[in-house]
Amino acid sequence: xxxxxxxxxxxxxxxxxxxxxxxxxxxxxxxxxxxxxxxxxxxxxxxxxxxxxxxxxxxxxxxxxxxxxxxxxxxxxxxxxxxxxxxxxxxxxxxxxxxxxxxxxxxxxxxxxxxxxxxxxxxxxxxxxxxxxxxxxxxxxxxxxxxxxxxxxxxxxxxxxxxxxxxxxxxxxxxxxxxxxxxxxxxxxxxxxxxxxxxxxxxxxxxxxxxxxxxxxxxxxxxxxxxxxxxxxxxxxxxxxxxxxxxxxxxxxxxxxxxxxxxxxxxxxxxxxxxxxxxxxxxxxxxxxxxxxxxxxxxxxxxxxxxxxxxxxxxxxxxxxxxxxxxxxxxxxxxxxxxxxxxxxxxxxxxxxxxxxxxxxxxxxxxxxxxxxxxxxxxxxxxxxxxxxxxxxxxxxxxxxxxxxxxxxxxxxxxxxxxxxxxxxxxxxxxxxxxxxxxxxxxxxxxxxxxxxxxxxxxxxxxxxxxxxxxxxxxxxxxxxx
Numbered sequence: 001x002x003x004x005x006x007x008x009x010x011x012x013x014x015x016x017x018x019x020x021x022x023x024x025x026x027x028x029x030x031x032x033x034x035x036x037x038x039x040x041x042x043x044x045x046x047x048x049x050x051x052x053x054x055x056x057x058x059x060x061x062x063x064x065x066x067x068x069x070x071x072x073x074x075x076x077x078x079x080x081x082x083x084x085x086x087x088x089x090x091x092x093x094x095x096x097x098x099x100x101x102x103x104x105x106x107x108x109x110x111x112x113x114x115x116x117x118x119x120x121x122x123x124x125x126x127x128x129x130x131x132x133x134x135x136x137x138x139x140x141x142x143x144x145x146x147x148x149x150x151x152x153x154x155x156x157x158x159x160x161x162x163x164x165x166x167x168x169x170x171x172x173x174x175x176x177x178x179x180x181x182x183x184x185x186x187x188x189x190x191x192x193x194x195x196x197x198x199x200x201x202x203x204x205x206x207x208x209x210x211x212x213x214x215x216x217x218x219x220x221x222x223x224x225x226x227x228x229x230x231x232x233x234x235x236x237x238x239x240x241x242x243x244x245x246x247x248x249x250x251x252x253x254x255x256x257x258x259x260x261x262x263x264x265x266x267x268x269x270x271x272x273x274x275x276x277x278x279x280x281x282x283x284x285x286x287x288x289x290x291x292x293x294x295x296x297x298x299x300x301x302x303x304x305x306x307x308x309x310x311x312x313x314x315x316x317x318x319x320x321x322x323x324x325x326x327x328x329x330x331x332x333x334x335x336x337x338x339x340x341x342x343x344x345x346x347x348x349x350x351x352x353x354x355x356x357x358x359x360x361x362x363x364x365x366x367x368x369x370x371x372x373x374x375x376x377x378x379x380x381x382x383x384x385x386x387x388x389x390x391x392x393x394x395x396x397x398x399x400x401x402x403x404x405x406x407x408x409x410x411x412x413x414x415x416x417x418x419x420x421x422x423x424x425x426x427x428x429x430x431x432x433x434x435x436x437x438x439x440x441x442x443x444x445x446x447x448x449x450x451x452x453x454x455x456x457x458x459x460x461x462x463x464x465x466x467x468x469x470x471x472x473x474x475x476x477x478x479x480x481x482x
Contacts, residue, residue: 013249014480016326017100017314018423019092019260023306023410026066027095031420032427035435036453040409042289042304049270057282059289060273061411063307067264072104073112073221083208086217088310089128089262093218096258100314101326107223115223118324125226125254127245128214129237129261131415151195158188214262226254235378235412236467237261238311238419243335243475245315255317261419262310273305279345281382291439295379295405296386296449298442303380306411311419313426330429333367333460333478336360340470347385347466354392354464354472361462361474362396369397373458374434376425378466379405380412389466390445402456403447404437418465422475425463429479432458 020027023041024034041061049055067084069091078087097104103117115121162185210216215228227248231240238261245259265272276282283292283302293304321328338357342348362369375393379386393403406421413420428434434456440449464474 011250011252012318013246013315013332014318014321015313015329015332015426015477016316016321017096017098017102018311018329018426019095019097019099020309020311020420020423021063021066021069021088021092022309022311022413022420023061023063023066026069026091028099028423028427031423035406035409035424036433038409038436038438038453040290040293040438042293042411045270045273048268049273052269052271053274053277055270055274055277056280057273057277057284057302057305059283059292059304061304061306063309067266067307073114075112078112081208082217083213084264085130085262085308085310086208086213088264088308089214089218089260089312090221092260092262092310092312093222093258096312096314097222099327100316101324102314113221113223119256121223122225123255124222124224125245125248125257126215126218126222126224126228127231127241127248127257127259128218129231129233129239129241129415129419130211130214131232131234131237131263132265151192154188154192154195158185158192161185161188218258222258224258226257232415233471233473234468235380235414235417236465236471236473237415238417239422239463239465239473239475240337240418240471242313242315242332242419242422243337243473246332246335246475249315249317255320257315258312259315259419260310260312260422261416262308263414263416264308265305265414266307276305281345283381293381293408293411294439295381295408296377296390296403296437296444296447297381297440298444300381300383300386300444303382303407304411306413309410309413309416309420311416311423313419313422328480330426331478331480332475334361334363334365334476336362336364336474338472340472342470344469347388348470349384349388351388351392351395353470354389354466355396357472357474358392358396358462358464361476365460365476365478367460367476370400371460372397372401372462373456374425374428374461375401375403376421376428376461376463377403377405378464379407379437381405381407385466387444390447394445394447397462399447401448402434402450402454402458404435404450406435408438408440409435418463418473421463421465422477425461425475425477429458429461429477432456434458
């Protein structure tokens with residue numbers, strides 16, 4: 001495609017810090033190290049989930065201890081009140097701020113609120129994305145309301161039935177009745193065990209479950225008085241958040257921003273997992289666990305469900321970053337969006353709007369498709385998506401770029417995925433190395449999918465998301481010359 005003139009722009013935007021929580025670990029270094037090693041975490045779904053549903057997919061990628069992160073901005077109160085998605089977002093933001101060489105100054109020790117030393121809070125924005133932030137809190141509290149009283153009643157009945165028989169009865173009759181009561185008591189106890197629910201009702205369920213909770217909590221913790229939107233755009237939410245933060249800084253709406261995405265999709269019954277499983281979109285089949293997640297392979301069989309994750313990038317106006325001697329990991333050079341307007345779940349088969357979003361990001365950055373050396377693709381591993389996306393990449397970018405799927409390692413963390421992939425793309429530009437795309441044995445297209453860690457000279461890269469609902473979002477990032 002012909003080169004489009006770069007839009008006149010006074011302000012350039014750079015990434016100065018990143019933070020991440022993923023299935024590969026509790027911080028950005030563990031994410032990056034695991035990616036370069038080609039490591040993945042694939043485990044059987046919790047056995048308790050099978051009590052409630054017949055599941056087609058039998059695997060997922062859990063967070064482990066990373067789901068309850070440590071952070072100076074999180075105390076016991078936040079651990080009780082905030083949804084894990086907000087807790088992870090706060091921890092990732094703290095990591096990103098500190099990695100950017102910034103200092104957090106306590107404002108209210110009891111509330112664990114801070115300000116960033118040297119920054120004007122009125123010029124600081126918070127841009128976060130999520131698919132369904134607060135879903136865990138809403139689902140768990142629904143379970144408490146629905147099941148707490150029935151479980152107590154069942155327990156009381158079981159206790160009465162298990163009581164010793166009255167004295168004076170004939171031994172045989174007593175023995176038969178006792179056995180019947182014991183069997184019924186055991187049956188009721190089994191039913192009661194299936195009524196799993198949160199032991200304590202969370203009175204902050206409304207505040208924790210609000211869609212805007214991610215950005216609201218971060219703005220409170222960091223003293224950010226600038227724009228603080230939360231984007232609910234499914235799998236593209238994190239990418240959109242970073243793209244809109246870039247635009248806000250470029251256009252002078254704010255001078256700096258923390259931007260990213262967070263998601264947590266576990267619950268006691270596997271109800272969230274079941275919702276995705278019912279669509280047929282989750283990885284399934286006879287592959288070994290470590291080979292079942294196969295983006296861009298002809299034998300792909302659905303996406304690996306991730307328990308969740310979070311990623312946050314610190315974005316700053318270049319002049320301000322230079323003035324304070326900040327780390328400059330990469331430049332956000334362009335951004336594009338387009339909507340399929342086709343279906344809530346299925347990608348539009350022609351891929352026209354994916355191509356348009358890629359072209360818009362490249363035009364915004366003032367580069368050609370041939371200038372792109374690396375594409376961090378959406379790459380879910382679903383039957384409908386991968387071929388359409390691969391064709392769009394080939395049509396707009398060409399076949400010279402290295403293309404991988406970070407989801408082949410992490411699984412799909414919905415609203416956090418685009419932000420995690422933006423972090424990976426930033427670190428790829430910084431270190432000039434591309435992580436492998438796992439299990440691409442028979443590629444769906446003639447693109448350069450690295451099978452192993454690959455050294456590469458990458459000047460420009462794109463990170464793209466293709467989401468439920470037809471949201472297509474593409475970030476263009478560039479290496480900063482030393």
